[in-house]
Amino acid sequence: MIAMPGLLIMTGPWRSESSVYGIRSASLSVSAGPTLSRTENCAGLITACCSSVPERAISTIRQEGSKIMLELPEVLTLVRQLNESVKNRRIRKVWPPTKAHKFCWYNGEPEEYDKALSGSRIAGAEGFGTFAELIFDNGRKLCVNDGVNLRLMPAGKVPGNYQLMMELDDGQALVFTVAMYGGIFEHDGSYDNHYYLASRNSTSPFAQDFPAYYLRLFSESKPTLSAKAFLATEQRFPGIGNGTLQDILFEAGIHPKRKIGTLEQWERDKLLQAVMKVLNDMTKHGGRDTEKDLFGVFGGYKTKMSKNTAGTNCGQCGGTILKENYLGGSVYFCPECQHQDLAGQHPVM
């Protein structure tokens, strides 16, 4: 815990069971505090807050508050597009936020970002977990997390409000906006935010050693954990969140509430295959059709279980796709294809 008076105020309510209300009131009280507004302290705030906020609450504010929620396929799509579109472009000027956003955090003062980045060249972009990061030829980096909306557009078409804007030497601009909450962190490579490091050091589902990593985590996790909680909480798999997990579980034929201790070995392995296959499909198609890319275009991956398909017919069995609230967010599933109880499971093939 960072020794800072403001942060101590927050930790109390966040530990309470009325987590959703708690996180809101706590966050509001802190961001209104005198010591914590768009400063280095606020970058630390995410570290401190996220480690003490119940995953359920985080999931809820994500679900309720924002239409932008990048997960690994969207992060990798964004990074590919950045590398194709702005690599080698020089930064003409970095513009600070047009107005303060209560839940947008920076590393230091955003007014100082221009000094750090102006005149440098974009050497490339990288994506890991829920972070996309621009790398500059002067050794500086700028990363954004999953709540930040990053768009490339002509400088003349930049909207009136943004949380950061980067004018490039070719007449285009990178525009950063935040709907619910998000972080735009400029740093020198030594940034040590908890979530950043968790994403940075995670084993990618596309890495060769991912199956071994998955099996180790599976064996170490409590058998009473649900399939959704296993995939999307505790930073076990940064980049898999409440969006991508819906199709992963459908592909695996596993109900979101199913306890992982009830999974047969073949189901555990099927879930592993589903993680790798579905994330690969989503990435190949430029992200999910519920999220937008660098150019503001929806991804080409057609989600099977999402807000777009709730109430429609399952493509596999024709049954109705259901939506339920679970673990602080919505789950979408087909009750025919994804049974919750062992008794209803498909026989071993």
Ligand SMILES: [Zn+2]
């Ligand atoms: Zn079905």
